[in-house]
Amino acid sequence: MKQRSGLRSYSGYKKIIDTCRQAHVDKLEWVWVDTCCINKESSSELSEAINSMYQWYANSRLCYAYIHDIDDFTLPTDKDERRFEAFNGWPKWFSRGWTLQELVAPKKILFFNRKWEFIGDKQSLASAIGGITRIPYPILVYGLSSNRPCVAGIMSWSADRRTTREEDRAYSLLGLFGVHMPMLYGEGKNAFKRLQLEIIRTSNDQSIFAWDPRGHLRRTGSVLADDPSLFRDCSKITKLETDEFIKYCEGEPHAAERIGTFPVTNRGIQIWMPLQRYRGSRSVFKAKLACLGEFGIPVTIDVAYWRSNYYRYSNASHMDVGSSHTELRCVYLTYQDDAYYPDFTFKLDDRVLAFCGFTRYGTHPRDHGYDPLILSSTNPLSVITYANGNTGIRFALGLGYCFGQEWAHVNVLCSGLGSPDETPRIALANDPRNIYDKMWNAAPDHARRWAEENQQTPGGVNAKHAHIQASTSTVRLIYAKRTSQHEGIIMLDVAQCIGCCLGLLKWMQLRGVCVLIIAQFILRNVHLTIALYP
Numbered sequence: 237m238k239q240r241s242g243l244r245s246y247s248g249y250k251k252i253i254d255t256c257r258q259a260h261v262d263k264l265e266w267v268w269v270d271t272c273c274i275n276k277e278s279s280s281e282l283s284e285a286i287n288s289m290y291q292w293y294a295n296s297r298l299c300y301a302y303i304h305d306i307d308d309f310t311l312p313t314d315k316d317e318r319r320f321e322a323f324n325g326w327p328k329w330f331s332r333g334w335t336l337q338e339l340v341a342p343k344k345i346l347f348f349n350r351k352w353e354f355i356g357d358k359q360s361l362a363s364a365i366g367g368i369t370r371i372p373y374p375i376l377v378y379g380l381s382s383n384r385p386c387v388a389g390i391m392s393w394s395a396d397r398r399t400t401r402e403e404d405r406a407y408s409l410l411g412l413f414g415v416h417m418p419m420l421y422g423e424g425k426n427a428f429k430r431l432q433l434e435i436i437r438t439s440n441d442q443s444i445f446a447w448d449p450r451g452h453l454r455r456t457g458s459v460l461a462d463d464p465s466l467f468r469d470c471s472k473i474t475k476l477e478t479d480e481f482i483k484y485c486e487g488e489p490h491a492a493e494r495i496g497t498f499p500v501t502n503r504g505i506q507i508w509m510p511l512q513r514y515r516g517s518r519s520v521f522k523a524k525l526a527c528l529g530e531f532g533i534p535v536t537i538d539v540a541y542w543r544s545n546y547y548r549y550s551n552a553s554h555m556d557v558g559s560s561h562t563e564l565r566c567v568y569l570t571y572q573d574d575a576y577y578p579d580f581t582f583k584l585d586d587r588v589l590a591f592c593g594f595t596r597y598g599t600h601p602r603d604h605g606y607d608p609l610i611l612s613s614t615n616p617l618s619v620i621t622y623a624n625g626n627t628g629i630r631f632a633l634g635l636g637y638c639f640g641q642e643w644a645h646v647n648v649l650c651s652g653l654g655s656p657d658e659t660p661r662i663a664l665a666n667d668p669r670n671i672y673d674k675m676w677n678a679a680p681d682h683a684r685r686w687a688e689e690n691q692q693t694p695g696g697v698n699a700k701h702a703h704i705q706a707s708t709s710t711v712r713l714i715y716a717k718r719t720s721q722h723e724g725i726i727m728l729d730v731a732q733c734i735g736c737c738l739g740l741l742k743w744m745q746l747r748g749v750c751v752l753i754i755a756q757f758i759l760r761n762v763h764l765t766i767a768l769y770p
Contacts, residue, residue: 251302254352258300268292270334283419290411293341301338301347303327309355311347311364324396330368333399333408340371340380340393340412369393370471380412386475386527387413387435388443391467403427405464414438425462429573432460433500440497442507443473443527445569446535451551454676456540456638457613459505459548459569472530481526484534485510485564494564495526504545504568511539512562519680520552524562540680542639545570552677577640578722582609584635586622586728593624594730598668608723611637617679619672621649624730629704630666631711633728634675638683644726645682646702646711647671701733708733 252269259267274285293299305320305327306312315325323331339345339358347355358365362376371393374383390412399405406427407419415434420427432444445459447466461467476484478496485491491508498507511521519541529535540549546567584607589595598621609618616637623630630649636642649666675682690698702711710733717724 247304251304255300255302258348258352262298264298268296279419286407286419287410287416290337290341293338293411294343296342297344299338299342299345301329301335301345302352303329303347303355304350305329306349307351308349309353311355311361311368313364313367326368330365331397333394333397333405336369336394336397337408337411339365339369340375343379386443386473387439387441388446388467388470388473388527391444391447391461391464392469392471394464395468396465406431409464426573428463429458429460429571433571436498436500436505440478441475441527442498442525443470443475443535445537445548446470446473446525446527448550449473449529449535453550454616455548455550455614456616456679457547458571458573459539459546460571473535474528476526476528476534478526481534484524485562491564494566500571501568504570504572506566506568508564508566509539510562511565511567514538514552514677517677517681519684520549520677521546522552539567539569540639542680542684544568547639549680577613577637579610579612580637580642581723582611582635582642582644583607583723583725584609584620584633584728585725586620586633588727588729589622592730593626594622594629595625597621597623597630600668600672609635611635611642613637617672617676619668619675621666621668621671622728627707629707629709629730631702631704632668632671632675633713633726634671634682635726636675636679636682638679641683641687642717642724643679643682643686644700644713644715645675645678646700646713647675648702648704648711703733704730 248271252272255267255269270285270289275281303311312326317325320326320328322328329335342358345358347357347361349355355361359377362373365371365376366373372383372385375385391409394405394409397405397408399408401421402424403419403421409431410416413431413435415431415438417430417434423430435441435444447461447470448455450469453466478492481495482491485495494508498505500506510524514520514522521539521541522536523539524534524536527535538549538552539546547570586596600619611618617634618636619632619634621630621632632647632649634643634645634647636644649671697714697716699715700713702713704710709730712729712731714727714729715724
């Protein structure tokens with residue numbers, strides 16, 4: 237009896253009792269509460285419940301929504317970060333992943349406050365609920381089938397919602413998309429990737445590729461989103477039917493028969509897409525999707541070509557397609573997780589530059605450490621800028637990691653830092669953030685060249701030269717890769733040019749005594765200036 241008395245004091249137990257009381261008032265014979273009506277110790281029962289739950293809510297006579305953290309007789313219409321600090325400024329019920337289907341599926345929902353006092357039903361509160369959840373008014377009033385949004389639009393409703401288990405962010409969306417899949421707790425974010433693939437197998441809605449439409453994230457890899465939060469800005473996206481999308485394919489004769497499907501294969505997602513190559517790049521393209529954005533024009537994404545497949549390449553800044561031709565091309569979009577690319581470590585030795593009068597004057601991103609510098613698919617680029625206060629010579633070093641291929645590149649910049657006549661244009665051009673943008677745009681090309689040239693000169697120690705204009709100096713970059721294949725050493729030097737510069741895009745393999753000296757440096761981590769000067 238004492239144990240039962242203790243259970244009655246729990247808020248979850250009290251909620252069940254109050255639910256039964258309200259059901260009795262509403263003349264209902266049965267109630268179903270997910271916290272006590274699913275045997276979660278049975279994997280088969282749990283899987284069946286999760287795959288069927290949306291339909292159960294849709295078939296219910298009445299649903300109750302208990303908003304335990306408000307006492308008012310209405311829902312809030314404005315965010316209150318102080319009152320609901322932990323839940324994005326809204327009551328907790330609207331931040332939970334599982335309550336999304338509880339909100340959309342039932343025809344009739346009654347909302348109650350903390351004291352179980354009636355607030356209103358879903359239809360009467362539709363405007364307030366829409367402001368909180370981004371769910372359109374017609375969906376709340378008439379149901380999901382009345383005017384079904386595109387995939388990206390539905391995903392946007394779950395962008396700010398949370399679940400205790402990471403996998404449940406995907407599992408809680410099954411009913412909304414009408415798909416089924418087994419529960420594999422422990423798979424982590426792979427659950428959301430499986431959900432997207434299941435949606436693709438049952439739908440030809442290309443808005444599923446339209447995540448992060450404003451380019452907030454710089455990321456390379458899979459064309460599928462890692463998380464529902466990447467669809468946050470997709471609530472205004474609408475699907476374009478095939479016959480409407482053909483108008484944007486610029487007269488391609490076979491567009492109608494090509495753009496209707498995109499099957500999932502073991503190589504990638506096979507799809508016909510209108511592509512425009514970015515000016516100055518051999519690898520990065522702008523691809524149109526069969527969906528419209530907020531301003532009524534087709535949504536585009538950036539993709540990069542790498543070893544016969546196309547990868548999502550987010551936020552190609554300051555690039556222009558110019559008047560380049562739009563080509564309808566059959567491509568394979570990579571959907572495999574790029575986690576198999578291990579992080580790459582650069583060890584940078586630029587101590588000799590101090591003897592040449594050069595100092596670091598900027599880095600981007602600023603919070604990157606450089607001893608050593610660890611790059612990954614989510615942290616793929618760092619830029620370091622150097623300047624000589626006496627000569628005004630400046631250059632930037634970019635260290636990148638793109639599609640599992642490391643690369644390094646030197647850009648000689650406009651001179652004149654610190655001089656009285658320096659113009660705002662020069663200052664802007666030399667800003668580390670702008671240099672970062674340009675190197676980001678060129679990263680796939682740099683990675684491709686490094687892969688090609690390292691095949692021609694495998695192993696050993698290689699060197700590049702970047703000639704400094706209007707001078708007799710050159711910036712020399714020497715690179716050696718450790719046998720682990722996931723760590724490389726970069727050495728920088730500024731020296732007199734002796735007429736052997738091979739240009740920014742060519743590697744020269746170092747041989748003989750120079751190789752031996754640098755190899756000793758690598759093994760002993762001792763800096764030898766003599767190895768860097770002719």
